[in-house]
Amino acid sequence: MEVSWYLAVSAVLFGIGIYGLLTRRNMIRMLLSAEIIFNAALLAFLSLASLDAGYGPVGGAIVVIAISLSAAEVGVIVSIAVMMFRMRKALDVYELRKFRG
């Protein structure tokens, strides 16, 4: 299969993620949409890295680090969401304004 097909799948995933991010106010749903965009970016990155044997190991190393950092980012956002739910009984991102110090 040509790389352009993988990139097309990545573009479709990106579009779905952008739609979800723009139309939701629930924090967890926005996080899930952002994760779709992250998966699309990973797919595009590895597709382009696979074009040349010189880019492959570098692309793989960067993707490993990106996946680790994404796992940490998920932990941070879910922690904020759980704290917000305990304090406000809501997951609306507009409620986050009230957390300003």
Add this chain to the structure above:
Amino acid sequence: MNQFDPLAVVFILSSLMSVIAAALIVWHRSIVYSAFFLSLLGVGNAILFTMLGFPIIALFHLAVYVGAAVTFILFSVVMLREAPVVEPPTKALALIAAAVLALMLIKVFSDFSAVPSFMLNYRDRTMLLVTKYWCALIVAAIALVTTLIEAITLARREV
């Protein structure tokens, strides 16, 4: 004469799985099911990574992303009751924006017509991580440890 290509079938099935799972994440009513479909998206993507020549990255994606991050979301979401939220009335505009973005990306990406002929060597990648990207590797490890600490804090915190 078209020959049957099993790799093409695997590609079509895994990409369909990824796209349908992504659509269900956004449009499914239950947030718990949405989190579950994120794990299916991760599995579909891991199959695509393997087909691109990155089987070790695919295993890492399954272990760290699907196995840890998505499971963390899923179990955390179970603790939360989904409160009704007034969604912004911009669905048509968002749909147009997302479609235009996706079509633009497809147009840009259509120029790449090469076939991937690459297989990532585990030894090469490990050497590269240890010698050139060791600092980033340490940062990633610390970030993963913070996730663990956050999970423990969430489990113990009483407000």
